[in-house]
Amino acid sequence: MLDFLNRLDRRWIFLLMALAVAVPVLCKPIFPEQPSPLTRKLFDTIEELPEGSVVYMAFDYDPPSQAELGPMAKSFVRHCCLKKHKMIFANLWPAGPPLVDENIRNVVNGEFASENFVYGEDYVNLGYRPGNQVAITQIATDLRKIYPTDATGKNLGVLPLTRSFKNIFDADLVLNVSAGYPGCKEWVQYAGTKGDLKIGAGVTGVQAPQLFPYYPDQLVGILAAIKGAAEYEAAIAQKYPQYADPQKNEAIKRMGPQLFAHLLMLALIVLGNVVHVANRRRGGVR
């Protein structure tokens, strides 16, 4: 048995991982989620903003992180629409614009089609700009210098929402969905240091631990990985019962496969260590 475990082909482990995720995806088990205090803080910040507040949606992510960040971005947009906040979308990742379009199409003009949100008055999509932290610095000083027009080619000076929007400090809140560099860290470093700016973040699991030192002084809240997204969906569902159906909440659905994969990981770590101890007892050199 020990020899079998020592020689175990890694492809069997791959197969186990595939099954641990694929079977729950097919069976769709749903587990209850409760918002943690960290999530609740961010939710309350958006909830307590007066209706019509301007929220700058810095969506700095791309398809590889869509699995974790897509549900967060959707929840942020959904929550802002529920509160009728005005949204200014922008991103610093070249592969980001279609993901912003998707949120606008599916949430602002899809889920909330009956609200008839008007482009230019209720929301604006600025589009992509390169330059990473230099672009952030410019957005914090004079946004119009790098965004003379929006993503659709419209002059920002003629759109009611952006006509008097000089820089990021004209926003009541910045919601950053961040997949890495440039992202939340750079927003804190290059915009947050320039003045009193409220930044809330939804970040990937890889990035989350690096951002905890910024909370609560430099970030008003952090949604960390898919669990953070699921908690935020739960917070919305608690306040707005029309979203209580788990089928409307992508992240809550993804927590099912997550559970089984976590258990597999733990089992593999334990098994690996049992093999290690057994090898040492046998006097092996492995």
Place this chain on the structure above:
Amino acid sequence: MRNVVPLVIAFVAGVTMMLALFVPVLQPLQERASVWFIILAAIAFLIGGTNLLLHHARKIAQQEAGWGFSAVTLVSFFITVFVGLAKWGVPPSDAYPNHPWSGNYITEGAPLWWLYQYIIDPVTSTMFALLSFYVASAAYRAFRAKNTEAMILLGTAFIVLLGRCSAGTFLTSWVPESLEALTFPGATAVIMAVFTTAGQRAIMIGISLGVAAISLRIILGLDRSYLGADE
């Protein structure tokens, strides 16, 4: 001139950006430099494209091993660049129907959008997803509790993995609310709020001092590594 001019440029650009944070009169200069920087950042992507083109063209010309895949890369590259720069299939903007080039280059349904949606999204996402398999394999083969430090690392990972899914909530649901920190989710919250925050904070403090020192060396011309190996 070859070496002095770049050093002067770096010094002037660096000092301007730095001083503008303290001297508001210099703000317009800083803004101008920022826009120039953003333009150069975009040009870097063109340089990258040119590099890719030259590298694969050489492989094809010399018929090196795997040159067929280089051909696939170049064909994919040219098709994407063509449909993107020509805004092929992109309808004009609603506000300016008489300007055929006024639409957004990544409009839904356009060929560039199609390439993004059906090639970039699935392939890049799947490539990153592969890592989950390798992490699982590493968990079995490499994570050994050989000493105190490794045991602490593994123990923390254990608690956080359980605390970040419903298994942790379920397993410690019997713990009274007053002792929440002893549940898996509660312990995870404490780990993140106290130890991870502290550890990352110490790392950040160290890195910030290092970054400041390197930046200063670059501005003062003491660090010239960016000019090339011969410097």
Place this chain on the structure above:
Amino acid sequence: MTRELMISWFLLIAGGIGLVVLSATSEKGVGTIYVKPVPAANQVQTWTETQRTDSAAVFSPYRTAGVWLAAFLTLAVFSYLYKDNVFYKLAESMIVGVSAGYYLVANFWDSIVALLMTELTPQLVRNWALPSLSETKTVDPWFLVPLVLSLFLFCRFVPRLSWLARWPLAFVVGTFAGLRLVSILDADFISQIRSTIVPLIVLTNGSFNVWASIRNLGLLLSVVTCLAYFFFSVPHQGLFGKVSRVGVWVLMITFGASFAFTVMGRITLLTRRFEFLFIDWLRLIDP
């Protein structure tokens, strides 16, 4: 025939048969995409994805082909888990070309046209791609500087002139260094020290809060011990050595938590790929 080739053929044939059977029996339409027209202000008709059950739904061969290609590429990348193979290499080659092309296009329209050409040739850009550009916009000759620097960047491909490419590089590096020098010290040094100065005796509504006090004390001691570990000017011996050892333990907790978060993230990415295969492509379950 080798064992691996046999397995590959078996998987291909079994998968093919499965797909044919599923396509013939599924009522949801395997890998089919339906679209509906979007009301547009101009004459050009655009479409958006919709459910098959939508009364305005029209079958889209263009997007259906896309879903099948995406499924093929997803499986091609997954096939690497078994062994490196031609399908994986094909997907890899395609993504390199398409990504490089896409990044080039995005930066051309969103930066070179939107920021450089609007300043140097405003009239041309207004008539061509950005009709809403302000009528009062005039040529700004200062933008010849980034144009020239951009051209210099391309000099790296000409050996005799490659030294000119150092100029734009120096500008980029200098700008970046100047900007981050102050910002990082502010956000990651001063602010972090300030955030560590917390009350060690926490009073909530006038009474002593034990948990919050222990928490703050733990945070302060953990930061100090970690910093002690990073302080290499003093030998890590005696009391200082013990303190720095505690710092190592705190760092191990930090790395353990980072590992768990990383695992969590990677698993989520895999979940989305399976959702694509089972829901968007094979339609085995409802979204």
